[in-house]
Amino acid sequence: MKKLVVGFLALWVLCMACAVSKSKIVYVFPEAMPVAVKEGYTKQCDKGQALYAITCGKCHNITVKGKEVIPDFTPEQLIGYELRVLNPKHESNIPETVVTADELGMIMTFLTYKNKTHVPVRKPVM
Ligand code: HEC
Incomplete structure (x- = not known):
């Protein structure tokens, strides 16, 4: 009985790990990029991903x-x-106070290196 429970638990953990890894966004960096740079960019991308989700x-x-x-x-x-700044509608919805230039940089890094979903950007309906 105990073995069964342990076995079931192991299976569940495996399933969860699988589900998580499937939905996890990976970053695709150029091969020539030095490892240290990649590490730095990964941190930027993680922050950018969170900021993107919020803003x-x-x-x-x-x-x-x-x-x-x-x-x-x-x-x-x-x-x-940069056209964001020039477009009053976009700008009024994302005032400079929502994301700083630094934060926007992280979002840009994230969007640049996130793996492709093959879904093109569509103009949001506002
Ligand atoms: C309130 C809705 C809204 C939010 C929030 C928003 N956007 Fe937009 N975004 C739009 C609309 C509408 C357009 C198309 C008009 C324009 O370019 O301003 C657009 C256009 C863009 C474009 C240009 C796409 C193209 O076709 O060239 C980029 C890039 C972009 N947004 C990135 C972002 C980023 C990064 C954020 C978060 C910091 C963000 N947007 C937040 C509505 C939004």
């Missing part, structure tokens, strides 16, 4: 088959994001 996801995530997906922002879109 950007509600407008930009796209529901695909009932699952919330972070779209793939292209480098052009990220660079062109």
